[in-house]
Every structure is written in C-alpha cells, then in structure tokens.
Amino acid sequence: EAAVTQSPRSKVAVTGGKVTLSCHQTNNHDYxxxxxxxxxxxxxxxxxxxxxxxxxxxxxxxxxxxxRPSQENFSLILELASLSQTAVYFCASRTENTEVFFGKxxxxxxx
Amino acid sequence: QQxxxxxxxxxxxxxxxxxxxxxxxxxxxxxxxxxxxxxPRESPALLIAIRPxxxxxxxxxxxxxxxxxxxxxxxxxxxSQPGDSATYFCAASMGxxxxxxxxxxxxxxxxxx
Numbered sequence: 001e002a003a004v005t006q007s008p009r010s011k012v013a014v015t016g017g018k019v020t021l022s023c024h025q026t027n028n029h030d031y032x033x034x035x036x037x038x039x040x041x042x043x044x045x046x047x048x049x050x051x052x053x054x055x056x057x058x059x060x061x062x063x064x065x066x067x068r069p070s071q072e073n074f075s076l077i078l079e080l081a082s083l084s085q086t087a088v089y090f091c092a093s094r095t096e097n098t099e100v101f102f103g104k105x106x107x108x109x110x111x
Numbered sequence: 112q113q114x115x116x117x118x119x120x121x122x123x124x125x126x127x128x129x130x131x132x133x134x135x136x137x138x139x140x141x142x143x144x145x146x147x148x149x150x151p152r153e154s155p156a157l158l159i160a161i162r163p164x165x166x167x168x169x170x171x172x173x174x175x176x177x178x179x180x181x182x183x184x185x186x187x188x189x190x191s192q193p194g195d196s197a198t199y200f201c202a203a204s205m206g207x208x209x210x211x212x213x214x215x216x217x218x219x220x221x222x223x224x
C-alpha cells in the first residue's frame with residue numbers, strides 16, 4: 001500500500017512563529033497535496049503539487065506556503081502562525097488511477 | 112457556497128440495519144466521487160468510489176447509488192456492524208487531471224450492538 005509519512009505528528013507552536021510540516025512519500029506519485037481538517041468538518045485543500053519545484057494554490061492558501069524540492073518531499077510552511085491555524089493537517093499523494101492516500105496527519109496547536 | 116453537502120450530520124442505526132448516507136453536489140463538472148471513512152484520530156481512508164458513467168457501485172456491504180440528473184448520491188451500508196462506526200465523507204473531483212478533492216462535512220455513523 002502507498003506510504004505517506006508526515007512529521008512531526010503533533011506540534012505546539014507560538015503565535016507569530018514559523019512552522020514547517022514535512023511530508024515524504026515513497027510511491028513515486030506525481031501529485032501531492034496538503035489538506036487541513038478542523039474539528040467536525042471535512043478536509044480543505046491548501047496547496048498541491050504535480051511536479052518537483054512547482055506548487056499550486058488550493059482552496060484556502062492564505063497564510064500558507066508550500067515547497068516541493070523533490071518528487072518524494074512536500075512541505076507546508078506557516079511563516080507567521082496564528083491561532084486560527086490550529087487544526088489537523090493531512091498530506092496525501094495520488095496514484096495514476098486517481099486514488100488518494102493520506103498520511104497519518106499532524107496535529108498543530110497554535111498558542 | 113458549499114460544493115459538496117452531506118446529510119444527516121449524524122446517524123445511529125442498530126446492528127444489522129441498513130444505514131443510508133446522503134450527498135449532493137453543485138458543480139456538474141465533478142466526475143469522480145469517492146467516499147472516505149475516518150476513525151477517531153486516524154486519517155481518512157478510501158472506502159468506495161464511483162464515476163458518473165455508472166449509477167451504481169457495489170463493494171460487499173457498501174453500495175453507492177448515483178443520480179447525475181439530480182446531482183445526488185447516497186452510500187448504503189447493509190447489515191451494519193459496530194465496526195462500521197466512523198465518520199463518512201463524500202468527496203468530489205473534476206477529472207483525473209489534478210485530483211483535487213472537495214469534501215463534504217461528513218456524517219458520523221454510530222452502529223449500536
């Protein structure tokens with residue numbers, strides 16, 4: 001099965017600080033995604049990438065940057081963390097036949 | 112305007128009953144509809160998916176019924192088991208190009224033994 005590994009699994013960050021969430025996939029998938037999930041809600045797309053060194057904005061990109069330095073790695077960067085960015089963040093990659101596999105998630109708490 | 116809507120927000124059924132979860136969407140260009148289930152503190156996992164070329168997709172106890180004209184679909188879980196208790200998300204995407212998924216807010220299913 002597809003393997004998507006996220007780190008860290010949980011993090012507490014201070015308001016105004018910089019946060020980097022990392023994602024690594026070993027599936028040789030072209031597409032990778034970052035979603036956030038708020039309690040009691042579905043997932044919303046932040047950024048995605050279909051090739052190394054290129055990223056695209058998703059539905060809620062404000063306050064986030066993304067970086068895809070290689071096919072295997074995709075990072076999400078919060079330059080100035082805010083309380084409203086407290087959420088669970090999921091990285092995912094996609095197979096050729098459209099199936100999307102999610103990592104185990106990173107629980108981010110901004111205080 | 113929410114692109115994918117789910118109802119009910121929560122549903123409780125007894126073991127052995129059929130659970131019916133509903134989903135509707137706005138954008139007629141959506142052409143791939145996966146259902147994901149998510150257990151507490153875990154990531155969503157693909158359960159079953161359908162494309163509009165079909166109006167029904169079956170996988171064991173799980174069946175998707177799709178109505179393209181009304182832009183509605185439903186997930187039927189027959190012979191529900193306590194282990195089916197989870198949050199179920201309906202999602203949609205446009206084409207096989209970007210694979211970007213738009214999720215509904217989910218239905219929390221509880222199956223009582």
